[in-house]
Amino acid sequence: DGGITQSPKYLFRKEGQNVTLSCEQNLNHDAMYWYRQDPGQGLRLIYYSQIVNDFQKGDIAEGYSVSREKKESFPLTVTSAQKNPTAFYLCASSIDPSGMSTDTQYFGPGTRLTVL
Amino acid sequence: DQQVKQNSPSLSVQEGRISILNCDYTNSMFDYFLWYKKYPAEGPTFLISISSIKDKNEDGRFTVFLNKSAKHLSLHIVPSQPGDSAVYFCAASAPSNYQLIWGAGTKLIIKP
Numbered sequence: 438d439g440g441i442t443q444s445p446k447y448l449f450r451k452e453g454q455n456v457t458l459s460c461e462q463n464l465n466h467d468a469m470y471w472y473r474q475d476p477g478q479g480l481r482l483i484y485y486s487q488i489v490n491d492f493q494k495g496d497i498a499e500g501y502s503v504s505r506e507k508k509e510s511f512p513l514t515v516t517s518a519q520k521n522p523t524a525f526y527l528c529a530s531s532i533d534p535s536g537m538s539t540d541t542q543y544f545g546p547g548t549r550l551t552v553l
Numbered sequence: 554d555q556q557v558k559q560n561s562p563s564l565s566v567q568e569g570r571i572s573i574l575n576c577d578y579t580n581s582m583f584d585y586f587l588w589y590k591k592y593p594a595e596g597p598t599f600l601i602s603i604s605s606i607k608d609k610n611e612d613g614r615f616t617v618f619l620n621k622s623a624k625h626l627s628l629h630i631v632p633s634q635p636g637d638s639a640v641y642f643c644a645a646s647a648p649s650n651y652q653l654i655w656g657a658g659t660k661l662i663i664k665p
Contacts, residue, residue: 441596479557479642479655480597495652527596541587542653544596 440464441545443528448550450515450522458513458548460528469511470529470542473497480527486511515550523552556580557645559656567664572630574659576643579624583645587653588617588628591640600641601628630661638663 441462450456462469468487472480482495486505500519505511511530515522527547531540558577566572576586584605589597603610603617603626610617616629630637643656 446594477562477657479555479644479657480653481655482652485652529596541599541602544598546595 441528441530441543443526443545443548445548446546448548450550450552452552453517455514455516456550458515458526458528458550460511460513460545461509462511462528462530462543462545463509464530464532464543465508466530466532466543467508468531468533468540469505470531471495471501471503471511471513472527472529474525474527474547483513483526522550525549555657556583557643557654557656559641559643559659561659562657563660563662565662565664566633568635569632572628572633572637572661572663574628574630574641574643574661576626576628576656577624578626578645580645580647580654581624582647583654584648585646586617586619586626587644587646588615589642589644591642591658597642633661633663635663635665637661 444459470485471483474480481497483501484503486492492505502514528545529542531542533540556579587602588600590600591597601612601615601617603619608619619626640658640660642658644653646653
């Protein structure tokens with residue numbers, strides 16, 4: 438059955454290390470997104486991609502990087518430049534990249550990253 | 554600067570009664586609004602949406618009301634059921650804008 442998978446569910450990282458969060462979808466969606474959620478705040482957009490080999494920065498892209506080499510995959514790397522990386526990270530996808538703000542987004546289960 | 558505000562962090566409602574979740578926004582350019590529901594350790598799932606050309610949209614037990622002059626929308630759940638216990642997020646978008654702006658969420662607890 439179709440859906441979005443994120444791995445791992447929990448991730449621990451030492452300060453100064455880069456870490457990559459996986460996001461895979463088999464919904465054949467063109468658009469994919471990465472959000473960050475902190476306690477007491479709404480979801481904030483890190484990066485989004487409307488099509489393979491193309492992506493744009495969201496509101497809080499500093500300290501993060503992404504790639505979109507395949508339609509199904511949109512991995513997020515949290516670099517050592519990210520000052521406060523401990524958060525819950527959510528990946529999402531939607532069918533129509535031209536209607537990104539109105540098209541329903543489907544979310545993965547999330548990855549909780551803790552920096553020790 | 555929070556453009557979408559959900560001022561109640563939590564709400565407790567008796568099973569069978571009406572749950573009303575509120576959302577306020579400041580950007581008058583927003584023209585499309587969505588509600589998502591999130592269970593612990595899961596990603597949000599889409600619940601219901603409304604365009605600014607309407608003031609009400611209904612889907613089963615869920616109804617969203619939009620008051621453009623007050624920049625306020627609300628989600629009504631009638632009757633409330635135990636499975637409705639979750640965090641509810643309000644989100645909004647403006648024309649030709651690539652992203653949704655999210656509220657901080659309201660945790661709804663349905664008491665038996």
